[in-house]
Amino acid sequence: MKKYYYILFILCLNLSLMAQKGSEKKANSLFEKRSYVKAAEMYEQLGESRNVLQNLGDCYYNNTQMKEAVRAYGKLFLTYKKDTLNPEYYFKYAHSLLGMADYDKADQIMGEYLKFPVSTTKFINNLKTNVPFNYTVQTMSKNTSNGDFGMSFYGDKVAFASLRTADSKSFGWNEKPYLDLFSAEVNAKGLLTNIEPFPKEINTKTHESNVTFSQDGHIMYFNRTNDKKVKIGKEKIANIKIYKAEFVDGKWTNIKALPFCSDLYSTEHPVLTKDGKKLYFSSDMPGTLGSFDIFVVDVNEDGTYGEPINLGNAVNTIHREQFPEISNDGSTLYFASDGHQGMGGLDIFMSKSLNGGxxxxxxxxxxxxxxxxxxxxxxVDEKRNLGYFSSNRKVGDALYSFTRTENQERYVVEGEVKDKNTQNLLPGTLVSLYDENNILIGQMVVGVGGDYVFATEPNKKYRIEAMKDFYIPHSEEFTTNEDGKLRYTIELFMECYDDAEEIITKRQDGKVQIVLENIYFDLNKWDIKSDAERILNVLVDLLKKYPEMDIEIGAHTDSRATDTYNIMLSNKRAASTLEYLVKNGIKRKRLRSKGFGETVPLVRCGNNCTEQEHSINRRCEFIILK
Structure with missing residues (x-):
């Protein structure tokens, strides 16, 4: 009887496992089709395998359900070793945490992703005094669940995309209606009125969004999603194209996709310059730095188009840059990005072009x-300093109006941190601002752009200092004047230790080593001899020259004794060397000592070493820690 129940138990268990595998396969199929809502419902019923937790987190992340995304990604990071996870999950987990305003945890995860420390709180505080404008914001509709977004000026009206067509077919990504384009007026209270859909020539059974118009209103460019999906890799995707339409005899006609669009990638968010000669847009076409980049293309007088040009890595990152907007004179680009440092999700940025550069x-x-x-x-209407933007900060996408006023506190020092010799930017550098009494008044860790900004005051002296591991600290002094709007730009050029000192070299394993003559110890001894003192005095002078430098003293033996004895002997020799440095004025907290015994030989000769090979392996190494 027991045997019968055991067989029945095994059979039921196998059936359960088979059912779960079948369910996961179906959930994966929905996920690949980007039916994220239905896929998430199925994943929630399954176990916590790596695939399930990754895809479940992505389902919620892609629909900006950050609380649920944090729960799924949190389990993923708790269950599986971090070093086995794809870096993209660090990025998405960090942004999900930012969406929950959990800055401490988000900074920790983002720091592990970027490989240098991050402080969102310091970043936000620094922005308060260096942004050119402050904004007063209000919603444009009492109902923020309409899914309104993507406002543009349309003569005396505005145009935007919305989910307001409630009877349209639902979209698998979020199980909401397909997007259509609408026009409206804005009343004195900043609310949308007289809302009307664009005609059926424009609005179809698929998505339409993100419209831009020529100055006379007779040409419009807009987005439309393909009605058929194309298989790209493992996924079937309906990509997005930019269409052009012409207003002729009271009707939108000649509606065609632009020639540089494709079924194999998306072209999104068109915006036409005031003179109609250039079209900016976002795309994941070949030639991007990563996800979506911002491009510009010439619009020729004969109606043809030039080759799309990527705006480059000053604007674009390996993540998303989307929703461009260009000022009337073409000198200021506004766009949204989650690749540049921000507060979570997409943030709005501005970038200046000087003299058409x-x-x-x-x-x-x-x-x-x-x-x-x-x-x-x-x-933005730059003459009136008012405009519109979109946000999902509450429940779903919604339109907001704003008025902007000049930031009266904007008085700053700004600049970049670069390697003195290579001119490469140095993200992760700690930059500190001190007043004339050497009191710290501002500090930040520079991001991927290597740039810093600090608030200052008129007619004061300051010192700015940059510090980074394996680099010589660099500082400069400056004095502000009476003009509160003047912007000081100071570039901090730093030199790494191995460029500055001949006896410092970067090894093939990436470690930075101070190369000195070998230090010899008597057999079975660890006391410092006079010859060793002469060599170590060179090290003392170097450490006094660079007071921020920390080192590890590593002692190594040959292989002519037992492993245990050699570890003990090498530890004593390393400790003895450390004590000599301390006795000669080097702070103990800057030093580490470690004995390696015979475990890391330079010459791997085993038990057949010559006297010369033994002497090579018997050494002290000095590795720079920071």
């Missing part, structure tokens, strides 16, 4: 307009 490093527009969720699709 390339766009400079972008500036986050600050917390009076950006939130810890997605903020995007910024448009």
């Amino acid at each position: 390339p766009f400079a490093k972008p500036l986050n527009l600050g917390e009076t307009i950006n939130s810890n969720m997605d903020d995007f699709s910024y448009v």
